[in-house]
Amino acid sequence: MVMPDHICPYGLKSLDLLEREGFEVEDHHLETREETDAFKAKHDVETTPQTFIGGERIGGYDDLRVHFGKDKPEEERSDTSYQPVLALFGMTFLMALAAAFVAEGQWFSLRTVEWFVAFSMCGLAYLKLRDVESFSTMFLNYDLLARRWVPYGYVYPFGEGAAGVLMIAGGIFGLIAAPIALVIGTIGAVSVFKAVYVDKRELKCACVGGDSNVPLGFVSLTENLFMIGMGVWMPVKQIILG
Incomplete structure (x- = not known):
């Protein structure tokens, strides 16, 4: 999502992660609420961004991290930390x-x-x-x-x-x-x-x-x-x- 009053931070994180992993990224911006809702309906997802590699949907930023063998998403980690x-x-x-x-x-x-x-x-x-x-x-x-x-x-x-x-x-x-x-x-x-x-x-x-x-x-x-x-x-x- 790249809108006048909002740029999705997880989109920027996903883009950065993909580039650090050596990928050339084709970045598609969702510039209106209508575009965003239509994208979610088309792919049956609840959140953006969504990453596709070789035509396969990987998922959001947390899913992308798991795909590359990084740490688990926040909600799946232990809920306590020093x-x-x-x-x-x-x-x-x-x-x-x-x-x-x-x-x-x-x-x-x-x-x-x-x-x-x-x-x-x-x-x-x-x-x-x-x-x-x-x-x-x-x-x-x-x-x-x-x-x-x-x-x-x-x-x-x-x-x-x-x-x-x-x-x-x-x-x-x-x-x-x-x-x-x-x-x-x-x-x-x-x-x-x-x-x-x-x-x-x-x-x-x-x-x-x-x-x-x-x-x-x-x-x-x-x-x-x-x-x-x-x-x-x-x-x-x-x-x-x-």
């Missing part, structure tokens, strides 16, 4: 490395670790704050405090974000952030451990927001343990450094 949270942690780690280099002239230091956790907390808080209502609903599936006090599901992302920002600021602000991170992390770690390792429940983690496909498990527990560690470390660091 990719969102791992992508976020990867980016925040690189941010921490860059910030430490600017601040201290070296890529990796103790501050790199501190900033990595703090940046991650801010990033995770942002993902939750995009849709607090959806987050709180998913959060109620496993968080022990939220089940007893529902407003905690709404307070949590603001607390996580505030703690992350204060940790980045450091000094006295880090001391203010410490108890917030300690409380959030402890409740979260206990909740995740109980749900996954004691109750053996298969749940999706609310850690990256209310539309998360991240399975509740090791990564979620690690996130909370990092917050506990920072909650303990910030006041200890202040005492050591005076």
Whole structure:
């Protein structure tokens, strides 16, 4: 479909995939709704684009990927993935490395670790704050405090974000952030451990927001343990450094 107000992204993806596979493509544009409806009726299909190779209809973009031995269509894959949270942690780690280099002239230091956790907390808080209502609903599936006090599901992302920002600021602000991170992390770690390792429940983690496909498990527990560690470390660091 190539119309004044819409160009089909899957058509462009199909074209690109075919060209990368070495095909010379004869591209037929459907430029009106009438042409599109007539095409669908003629070939008895519900969607466009449709790819034909040697006169044989292969199907849409997902079917084309399967034809070339690529990964399965989205709807046929597992509905859970660690990719969102791992992508976020990867980016925040690189941010921490860059910030430490600017601040201290070296890529990796103790501050790199501190900033990595703090940046991650801010990033995770942002993902939750995009849709607090959806987050709180998913959060109620496993968080022990939220089940007893529902407003905690709404307070949590603001607390996580505030703690992350204060940790980045450091000094006295880090001391203010410490108890917030300690409380959030402890409740979260206990909740995740109980749900996954004691109750053996298969749940999706609310850690990256209310539309998360991240399975509740090791990564979620690690996130909370990092917050506990920072909650303990910030006041200890202040005492050591005076």
